[in-house]
Amino acid sequence: MNPLAIELNAELNGTAAGRLMSKMGSRLYFPKGIIAQSAEAKKSAHAANATIGMAYSKGLPLILSSIVYSMPTLTPEQAVAYAPTAGVEKVRQDWKKLIAQKNPSLNPQNISLPVVVPGLTAGISYMADLFLEEGGVMLASDPCWDNYQLVFEERRNARLKGIPFFSKDSIKASRPGLDLEAINKAVKEEAKTGAVRIILNFPNNPSGYSPTKAEYDGLTKIFKEAAEAGADVLVLCDDAYFGLFYENDIYQESIFSALAGLHEKVLAVKIDGPIKEDYVWGLRTGFVTFGSKGLGSAHYDALVKKLMGAIRSSVSCANTPAQYLIIQAMEDPRTISEKARFQDMMLKRYQAVKQFVVSHPNHPNLTPLPFNSGYFMSFRTEGVSAEKLRQELLARHGIGVVSLGESCLRVAFAGLDEEIIESTYKVIYDTAEGMGKGKV
Ligand SMILES: Cc1ncc(COP(=O)(O)O)c(C=O)c1O
Structure with a gap:
């Protein structure tokens, strides 16, 4: 059983809720994964929040006009x-x-x-x-x-x-x-x-x-x-x-x-x-x-x-x-062109990330996994714990990313405005290298 489930079960032990719990109820827990890390980043990621699978621009979620204007017409x-x-x-x-x-x-x-x-x-x-x-x-x-x-x-x-x-x-x-x-x-x-x-x-x-x-x-x-x-x-x-x-x-x-x-x-x-x-x-x-x-x-x-x-x-x-x-x-006739505009925004963010990664090859601790689509890219970490790197980026630099296990660090570039991508990745690279050398 997952240690987080065991912890919750221990808390409920001796209560009616604990005694009544089904086997599935006993197995369930709330993971310290993407949603929990994203909630943490919401509080502390003042520089860049690249945690969640949503697309933002200037701090607000992207939204199609048809959705905004149709709500009151239902x-x-x-x-x-x-x-x-x-x-x-x-x-x-x-x-x-x-x-x-x-x-x-x-x-x-x-x-x-x-x-x-x-x-x-x-x-x-x-x-x-x-x-x-x-x-x-x-x-x-x-x-x-x-x-x-x-x-x-x-x-x-x-x-x-x-x-x-x-x-x-x-x-x-x-x-x-x-x-x-x-x-x-x-x-x-x-x-x-x-x-x-x-x-x-x-x-x-x-x-x-x-x-x-x-x-x-x-x-x-x-x-x-x-x-x-x-x-x-x-x-x-x-x-x-x-x-x-x-x-x-x-x-x-x-x-x-x-x-x-x-x-x-x-x-x-x-x-x-x-x-x-x-x-x-x-x-x-x-x-x-x-x-x-x-x-x-x-x-x-x-x-x-x-x-x-x-x-x-x-x-x-x-x-x-x-x-x-x-x-x-x-x-709605606006949808096609608006989606094309949002897609272009995502493409430019992707290209900025790609450019940074290609122009900074052979990082001693971070190897990018192949990426060409979607909202994210990830690094395989070596010589640095992905979770410790995540914590360091959040606490010292106000940058929110997601760790998945000890050796996968996910960066949701869909949430980053294009102009902060290079500086954000520079901090990620420098911090990982510093930690790899034991300097952080
Ligand atoms: C790979 C993948 N599948 C499914 C989902 C679930 O999406 P929904 O918000 O529609 O439940 C997500 C959401 O982040 C996802 O990343």
Whole structure:
């Protein structure tokens, strides 16, 4: 059991709450991960706050005009009525059209209608409820988003097995990228049990990496081979940061496109939404879409009803006004140009980070993981504890970053204005080097 859970259980020991606690209740805790570190940074990161997965400009979250101006225009029905359990029909249909537009090689006839869930976290958790047995294994990238541990291990009582997505060689290669060999090995090993369950997240949190076309094909081949060898394969595509691509060699479709029609034994699930793509983090609206060569409309109806059961028995339904605001944002003529402007802002921040990193190679303690997309980039730390470095940056320099374990430091450049990126990274590099030499 996690030490933080043990601490909470000890506190409740001898009380009615402690005695009544379920096994799942006993396993749960609030991690000292991204959310806790971000709350700390909110108080002390006076110079730069690069902790949270949100995009800021001059201290305020980015927001589309359609969202700002549509709020007061909602009808009573749109503002306060219950939404259907699977979501408002129009937003589901519109989102499906958008998925097809953004993923031209996907055949929309062969996928389910997206189901509305209250944010991507809920969608991932529901997929664990439906497809992951207690004691089962979910494969994920190592490093991965820290909440996967809470969802798959503590809540579902299954095991999260990390695959090192970036080896030393794949980081140092002339074109840094995924270690497909390691991924292949882990998938084949798991396939021996008769089933593979994996969650893929591109653009990846925390590395900020998205695959090239060759890597995308390589990943698809790995799953096809596992299916051909007889295993059932579940691939959860966590597309939280979809669309925020900054390099031309990235394949700009979700891997869901290829997996949805790949093989009867492969079930792909796309978990996405406007949360990060459309800068509406707090609207808590995500979508879950199923795709498999082996499924037809009656199967999809049955799967959607299963998911509706998970929704009904947890939050009952998602937020109604948010769904109507998203419909308005999709229809608003300003949205495309505003999103292009925000994307350009993110691109410039990415380029500033890239320029700094490339012009300061061979840092003795910080090695950047490959990054080309999304909100973040991360360093592998050597000779310096990522957590101690985080604390030092916050306490001495007012810079908030996130440590994930002892050797991964994540910097959310989406939260940093372009003009402070160089100075912020200089402090990070100098502080890490000073700590590495024992001078701090
Ligand atoms: C990789 C990844 N997946 C899913 C989510 C969940 O997003 P939501 O806010 O929609 O629950 C996040 C949020 O930070 C994330 O980083």
